Amino acid sequence: MTRPRILVVGAGFAGVECVRRLERRLAVDEADVTLVTPFAYQLYLPLLPQVASGVLTPQSIAVSLRRSRKYRTRILPGGAIGVDLKAKVCVVRTITDQLVNEPYDYIVLAPGSVTRTFDIPGLTDHAYGLKTLAEAAYIRDHVIAQLDLADASDDPAERASRLQFVVVGGGYAGTETAACLQRLTHAAVKRYPRIDPALIKWHLIDIAPKLMPELGDKLGRSAQEILRRRGIDISLGVSIAKAGPEEVTFTDGRVVPTRTLIWTAGVVASPLIATLGAETVRGRLAVNAEMTLPGSDGVFALGDAAAVPDEAKGGEGAVCPPTAQHAMRQGKHVADNVIAALRGGPMYPYAHRDLGLVVDLGGKDAVSKPLGVELRGVPAQAVARGYHWSALRTNVAKTRVMTNWVLNALAGDDFVRTGFQARKEAKLKDFEFTDAYLTPEQVRSRVEGAGRAD
Incomplete structure (x- = not known):
């Protein structure tokens, strides 16, 4: 008899924690993963x-999946672009652009999320995202290049456009990005005697009325005060009306000359979810508390791409937020449920009470809310970095990150462009490949065609 085939889609927090748990708890000959x-x-x-601002090196936060000697999972290098639930086949586009039909008995969908965009003229052509390692490294090169140029x-007009930077998104990603990159340019400009530091301006805008509302009013105001004290212009209730190569128009009518528009205005579930033809909740796959898809055998979903009921909150319709702490715990829990399904045992609902929030604003600045306790300054920074450090999965990653932090604290920032920026600029639309996915009809056609060929 062939062993059951478990297919895990996605190597984010949820997917990797699931795979690691499966490896530890499954017998060697019990299933293929x-x-x-x-x-x-x-x-x-x-x-x-922190990678975008050069505090950390890219490899320090990219934790290899092949370091473990016990690692026995087969890695299929590519992205899932469609799933046929009836045929139990996942269509994968490999990194060499080949399409592969991957059959499964159990599938764990943890494809994560992609940057949420809107139908704003010029947005995808002229904005940068911050969702991948390549984007972070690219943005660092781009920002330093603007200072060099x-x-x-x-030309005063060119200088003005190169020295103004716009970040859209007042959530954690946008706020931390603006804070960390502003510190980088503030330190770097001292090495550019021909540039007036007063010409460097950072804008942080968000359509919401508050910055990081999950922190509460007091901590949200504290974060705003820190950023404004640094000279970052914060505009709330404002978004982008249109974007061009050398200027951005805000919805309040202001036109800001800039060559740098960084878009971090939220995320949406991976387009893979739309290929299933199943029920969704705001784009996320609707699953039950056991993280299984009702009406489909052997289908599990979790993380950013799934609307997992939040049992800890108890409110009807409440779903778990797309955060790392939930994804990591869901990954372990769904692995246990997959094993239970494999062995014919009972599955259990997922429940986790939120541990709080941390926001690192660079240097000694931070705001944190661990277990509901509001912290600011150095104590908040210690909690924020302590949490991130402890969440890193390997000792090698922990050592690299801690070494980078210590070196940055002692030696300061460096301003070397690493060469990621090619002559042809790459913008938001070029990194996440959101146009690579199939429609449900295309998935069925491909799978049925392969079946007839067999």
Whole structure:
């Protein structure tokens, strides 16, 4: 008899925790486990702003999936672009652009999320995202390049557009990105004697009335005060009306000359979910508390792409937020439920009470709310970095991150462009490949065609 085939889609927090748990708890000959991911590493997303600002090196937050000697999961290098639930086949586009039909008995859908965009003229052509390691490294090169080019230019208009930076999104990603990159440019401009520091302006805008409302009014105001004290212009209730190569128009009518528009205005579930033809909740796959898809055998979903009921809150319709702490715990829990289904045992609902929030604003600035306790300044920074450090999965990653933090604290920032920025600029639309997915009809047609060929 062939062993049951368990297919895990996605190597984020949820997918990797699931795979690791399966490896520890399954006997060697009990099932075959395959992980679909374009990269053989787990990316620690919350620290991307620190990579963009050069505090951390890219490899320090990219945790290799092949370091463990006990690792026996087969890695399929590519991205899932469609799933046929009836035929139990997942269509995978490999990194060489080949389409592969991957059959399964149990599938764990943890494809994560992609940057949420809107139908704003010029947005995808002129904005940068911050969702991948490549984007973080690219943005760092781009920001430093603007200082280099402004320093070399004698055109006041060009200087003005190169030295203004716009970040859209007042959530954690946008706030931390603006805070960390502003610190980088503030330190770097001292090395550019031809640039007036007063010309460097950072704008943080969000359509919401408050900055990071999950923190509460007091901590949200504290974060705003820190950023405004640094000279960051914060505009709430404002978004982008249109974007161009050298200027951005806000919805309040202001036109800001800029060559740097960073878009971090939220995320949506991976387009893979739309290929299933199943019920969704605001784009996330509707699953039950056991994280299974009702009416489909052997289908589990979790993380950013699934609307997992939040049992801890108890309110009807409440779903778990798309955070790392939920994804990591869901990954372990869904692995236990997969094993239970495999062995014919009972599955259990997922429940986790939120541990709080941490926001690292760079340097000694931070605001945190662990277990409901509001912290600011150095204590908040210690909690924020302590939480991120402890959440890193390997000792190698922990050592690299701690070494980077210590080196940055002692030696300060460096301003070297690493060469990621090619002559042809790459914008938001070029990194996440959201146009690569199939429609449900295309998935069925491909799977049925392969079946007839067999």
